[in-house]
Amino acid sequence: GAVVSQHPSWVICKSGTSVKIECRSLDFQATTMFWYRQFPKQSLMLMATSNEGSKATYEQGVEKDKFLINHASLTLSTLTVTSAHPEDSSFYICSARGGLVTSGSQYEQYFGPGTRLTVT
Amino acid sequence: GQNIDQPTEMTATEGAIVQINCTYQTSGFNGLFWYQQHAGEAPTFLSYNVLDGLEEKGRFSSFLSRSKGYSYLLLKELQMKDSASYLCAVRDRKELSFGAGTTVTVRA
Numbered sequence: 656g657a658v659v660s661q662h663p664s665w666v667i668c669k670s671g672t673s674v675k676i677e678c679r680s681l682d683f684q685a686t687t688m689f690w691y692r693q694f695p696k697q698s699l700m701l702m703a704t705s706n707e708g709s710k711a712t713y714e715q716g717v718e719k720d721k722f723l724i725n726h727a728s729l730t731l732s733t734l735t736v737t738s739a740h741p742e743d744s745s746f747y748i749c750s751a752r753g754g755l756v757t758s759g760s761q762y763e764q765y766f767g768p769g770t771r772l773t774v775t
Numbered sequence: 776g777q778n779i780d781q782p783t784e785m786t787a788t789e790g791a792i793v794q795i796n797c798t799y800q801t802s803g804f805n806g807l808f809w810y811q812q813h814a815g816e817a818p819t820f821l822s823y824n825v826l827d828g829l830e831e832k833g834r835f836s837s838f839l840s841r842s843k844g845y846s847y848l849l850l851k852e853l854q855m856k857d858s859a860s861y862l863c864a865v866r867d868r869k870e871l872s873f874g875a876g877t878t879v880t881v882r883a
Contacts (some may be wrong), residue, residue, distance in 0.1 A: 689870070698862060698875040699818070750871075764871055769817040773860050
């Protein structure tokens with residue numbers, strides 16, 4: 656299957672600083688990338704959807720000025736957590752999809768390994 | 776969006792069978808997925824159903840009834856390594872939404 660990487664795999668930062676997380680599709684062109692957040696013992700919550708070359712679409716309740724998403728190329732999307740606070744500590748997972756969504760197409764969305772963010 | 780429900784926890788014995796149920800409500804149904812997630816790791820794909828019926832893949836099988844908004848994941852011959860969270864996810868026309876996950880604990 657397709658490979659999606661994330662960097663860093665874990666990061667610890669101080670409150671008030673910004674952290675950038677990279678998501679790369681290694682062997683396919685990702686027209687759409689998704690960013691999820693997962694708190695302990697909870698499910699993945701979609702934060703935003705980004706299409707290459709256009710602005711990201713944020714889910715309700717997610718602050719676009721705090722979680723900056725850039726999808727500048729077909730293989731790279733970045734999530735920047737600005738002015739991080741302890742409540743932003745979470746597991747951030749990106750997912751990439753190439754092409755159009757069609758019925759019967761099952762292997763379209765691939766997940767990265769996740770980034771564990773701890774804000775102290 | 777979707778409303779996806781699955782049990783929070785299940786416990787079973789090594790070698791046994793466990794069935795994890797998932798019910799959902801959605802418009803524009805475009806497939807149901809099951810993922811396995813170990814603690815601290817990203818989800819890994821297990822199965823996909825878009826038509827009614829049973830899909831079998833080794834020790835894991837998944838069933839779908841679109842009219843009932845119902846699916847289950849069947850894990851056979853449980854092994855200790857199967858202890859994980861199992862996520863039911865439903866896709867509509869454009870996005871994938873996840874249930875809260877079912878934590879399965881396999882005991883010796």
